[in-house]
Amino acid sequence: xxxxxxxxxxxFAYGVRFARPQVISAYPITPQTIVVEKLSEFVENGSLKxxxxxxxxxxxxxxCAMGASSVGARAFTAxxxxxxxxxxxxxxxxxxxxxxxxxxxxxxxxALPWNIYGDQRDSLSQLDSGWIQAYAENAQEALDLALMSxxxxxxxxxxxxxxxxxxxxxxxxxxxxxxxxxxxQADKFLPPFKTENKMSFEEPKNLGFSAGxxxxxxxxxxxxxxxxxxxxxxxEAETHFESIFGRQYTGLTESYRTEDAxxxxxxxGSISGxxxxxVDRLREEGRKVGLLRLRYLRPFPDEEITAAVRxxxxxxxxxxxxxxxxxxxxxxxxxxxxxKAGINIPSSDYIGGLGGKNISDEEIEQIFTDLAxxxxxxxxxxxxxxxxxS
Amino acid sequence: xxxxxxxxxxGQGAFTVARLLGEAYSxxxxxxxxxxxxxxxxxxxxxxxxxxxxxxxxxxxxxxVKKADFSIxxxxxxxxGQALEELKDGGKILLNTKKKIHSPTVITVDADSIAExxxxxxxTNTVLLGVLAAVSGVVxxxxxxxxxxxxxxxxxxxxxxxxxKAAYEEVKE
Numbered sequence: 001x002x003x004x005x006x007x008x009x010x011x012f013a014y015g016v017r018f019a020r021p022q023v024i025s026a027y028p029i030t031p032q033t034i035v036v037e038k039l040s041e042f043v044e045n046g047s048l049k050x051x052x053x054x055x056x057x058x059x060x061x062x063x064c065a066m067g068a069s070s071v072g073a074r075a076f077t078a079x080x081x082x083x084x085x086x087x088x089x090x091x092x093x094x095x096x097x098x099x100x101x102x103x104x105x106x107x108x109x110x111a112l113p114w115n116i117y118g119d120q121r122d123s124l125s126q127l128d129s130g131w132i133q134a135y136a137e138n139a140q141e142a143l144d145l146a147l148m149s150x151x152x153x154x155x156x157x158x159x160x161x162x163x164x165x166x167x168x169x170x171x172x173x174x175x176x177x178x179x180x181x182x183x184x185q186a187d188k189f190l191p192p193f194k195t196e197n198k199m200s201f202e203e204p205k206n207l208g209f210s211a212g213x214x215x216x217x218x219x220x221x222x223x224x225x226x227x228x229x230x231x232x233x234x235x236e237a238e239t240h241f242e243s244i245f246g247r248q249y250t251g252l253t254e255s256y257r258t259e260d261a262x263x264x265x266x267x268x269g270s271i272s273g274x275x276x277x278x279v280d281r282l283r284e285e286g287r288k289v290g291l292l293r294l295r296y297l298r299p300f301p302d303e304e305i306t307a308a309v310r311x312x313x314x315x316x317x318x319x320x321x322x323x324x325x326x327x328x329x330x331x332x333x334x335x336x337x338x339x340k341a342g343i344n345i346p347s348s349d350y351i352g353g354l355g356g357k358n359i360s361d362e363e364i365e366q367i368f369t370d371l372a373x374x375x376x377x378x379x380x381x382x383x384x385x386x387x388x389x390s
Numbered sequence: 391x392x393x394x395x396x397x398x399x400x401g402q403g404a405f406t407v408a409r410l411l412g413e414a415y416s417x418x419x420x421x422x423x424x425x426x427x428x429x430x431x432x433x434x435x436x437x438x439x440x441x442x443x444x445x446x447x448x449x450x451x452x453x454x455v456k457k458a459d460f461s462i463x464x465x466x467x468x469x470x471g472q473a474l475e476e477l478k479d480g481g482k483i484l485l486n487t488k489k490k491i492h493s494p495t496v497i498t499v500d501a502d503s504i505a506e507x508x509x510x511x512x513x514t515n516t517v518l519l520g521v522l523a524a525v526s527g528v529v530x531x532x533x534x535x536x537x538x539x540x541x542x543x544x545x546x547x548x549x550x551x552x553x554x555k556a557a558y559e560e561v562k563e
Contacts, residue, residue: 003416005409005413005537169429170426170429170452171452173427174424174425174426174452175409175412175413175424175426176412176416176424176425177416177421177422177423272450273450273451274450274451274452274453277451358453358454360453
């Protein structure tokens, strides 16, 4: 292993390189561009043997990856924001076809107003497309997730495409220290892609198959089971990963000082680092606060959330997302899990960071202060005149 | 945590040096750094900022530096008295200028001349990194040398290392 000073995009590109994809379909969009640029350099200098295909749109990028996957190739693509929305038609195609494509999404706001900065409305709008969705916190996790995503997606019990999300700019464009593994280690972790769901001249199949009212629901039920089974495979992948690389991951969620926490903040992505610092500072003042970071949104970590929240007095969600006319989508999902588990404590939703707006440590501290006062409802951070909402 | 705020114009290498500093510092075990530019469109000649954060533990706060330990100007046309408001108590400004400024807070150096001599160009980013090493001790010249060797194209390495050393020695004297 070697230490390198890399951006989130570069770290992810290294992870993809070590996974030896055979086909990369690329269409650039800020702030994702660097990941496909870096991969094109790897292909150019011979450190990665892959077909690097320049396509004419994001819709084609995912279509191309599907074609590659259907003939048994390990396929990778990447996108962001409007690009993800433009390929949205293909997302359920890839999931329904059970093609274990890996895609990096650089989380970025969606127009209008036009904005290139980070928020999570792009990927969260596609939660129902049938893809696994993971959210990295830092560049190290980005690299590690790139490697693990292929393992999880391609597992025969899962066979589901994987969307790895990195917060635009604050993660994709920030440089930090990353332990870069060797190809030998990566090869030990990740075997070559093998699948029975493969089309060839010897075994011709139909790529765009149809299923009528009689058995369509069977396909959809099996697709659902594939995502549910991913829960166990994620654990298996992380145990295997730790045995080779020595770094430990904690499954669908990561708990930080939650054991005896009265007030719990649930969030996802790169803001978690700052929340952790605020938790430490408030703990020194004797305030019993904790952080639950959602590493995966699909499959949804309902059991992990209820286990972490069970002893808390109040819980809040902080998310860079709003489902207009309702509330943040992560909040809706969290509340559903709590309700099913019979947990009835005050919960609140904090919408922040839209269009790349900074979320400060003072604003996070304010959420914990609100929690202690059992505040409920949906609140926007940083819209002037204090935090307000419904 | 040590926080450094870099001011330059597009093309002067402010982000490159923010990254070099982070890399030089974090070569050691147990050292962490974040480096990033002010995000958004970049244009040659337009004012821009870059940030380096250095600590002995992982850094969770990815926000821009609001109050710096060192605020470094690659271009003195960007410098004004307002810069003092972005300093922590005891913070210092390192300013590339031919002018003399009599202030305990502002350290001036004619980085253009050093850069002309060693690089043949008025690109002062690595010169000011040498000045920072001399003034702060947060990184050594050797750490910088290693970072340059790791991340700069071969044709630029030796002359930039020479520029760092010259800047370091001029300020140390």
